[in-house]
Amino acid sequence: MGEKWLAACDIGGTSIKMAFLTADGDIIRKWSIPTDRTDSGAHIVSHISRSFYNELDSEGLTTANVSAVGVGAPGPADPVTGTISGAVNIGWANGYPLKKLLEEELELPVFVENDANCAALGEMWRGAGNGTGDVVCVTLGTGVGGGVVSKGMIITGVNGAAGEIGHITVMPENGLLCNCGKRGCLETVASATGIVNLYKMEGKDAPDARTVFERAAEGDEAGKRVIDRCAFYLGLAIGNIANVMNPAKVVVGGGVSEAGDAILIPLERYVRQFTFPRAMDVLSIEKAKLGNDAGVIGAAYLAKVMTV
Template structure:
């Protein structure tokens, strides 16, 4: 009988879940709202309830599954299966997730940081599936990352490996939520693109729809910036160029340190496609050591919203080795 995996991708607004085969085929996937009320106390019980219900509906029993994997925001203790500091989930105190889920479902449970898990998904079934050395960078509200070397996630001494968002790209630059200045996250995330646009707008004197929007005090988003850049707005193109300069610079440092086969860019901002990829690749190549420049490729992620659940399934397989 084909053994199966359960993947869980826990997000601030939505939790995605899937039943997968060991080969990474999706048997069933669904989503539930993430209820962060009451200090996030309903999140895990809702996940348990939803898995039970879907197992029932699809005639699965506990013995069909070899494990449950989960990607989560916050600071993860992988061995204890706990999470703390996931503020968008209202998890301010330590959450004993592994204990709760294993007790309720009787299936082995494995957990890791969401960026690591998404990188595992792209490595297993996405843009990195032909290499054993891959770096994944996710450009969303923040900038996350995951490093895979010889097919294994790299965690570092206290889980800090792959924190690409906190590479300093502008010493003394914008203040980051982490407490230091000039982090990549403040320049290349969805928030970062807006920071760069607002910062540069005071110097721009030409005609630009983006500049008009900023000057009128209307809200702008990274999506608007890339849309206007695609449609020939000179100032929006300057903003995109600056964002890609910082991103390419950071990725060249990553490339020079690790020399992976692929550096994969995912997350919402990566929906800008070639508008983001081409200038980023140019700046990567300008700043990378020549042998790295010639061997490491910058690519766009392929799995989109499925990277998290796929990676959560892969986490089970890695942890079972």
């Protein structure tokens, strides 16, 4: 083979997505393995390395055919040491030395980043960002994930906590309690559970966000108010991010974005209301394109740019 491959993995609570990619970000081969959470996640690193070695073996290749490894992890990553904190769902203690352990197993340079940041890099590189280097990603799932890419680089901050869009305070008074311990976070009103929270505040109940959207589409006034409020809070947060970062694109993904125009049209109206006009001139809102592949593609991008 000619050009070396990039290896990437995206570690989640139930499975680890793994892939080999070309230096241009085309997926050559992808697969996944279950996440073994026994013994506080102590076997995860060796499972990842064994799986990479097995796949290379089956191609008649070795790690000499791989230039670097990018990893998305389910918690903030320290930008200098590559340690992971807050990955409680897979059992790792704070400061888990993921980069160091994987480098020892694989004997390759390894670069780790928070999974939401990897997804943002993936969308920037090969997804809705279309290669433009200034992109903000918001993922509206069970929680609200985010990543801010400026000039092609993820904004990490001092200890990896930058880009936590889900924890922007949008209800400064009487806000709901968030999983992070703070009150009034975007996540409490704009995630799938947040939409159900807003519906409860209207004195009504729904099993999930999809039901709220369905009822709103059928004319339910409370449902319509909830979607408008959700778009308002999201637009407030995104507008303020745009005022600081001046991105070309805001990419919206996750389950809630599947509602399509029902959320994107009011969102665009509120983003326009809250964004400085010169920043708004160059800004567009796009739906995420890469789905579950965003994480490995972004991890591969990280590995590529960190090794040049």
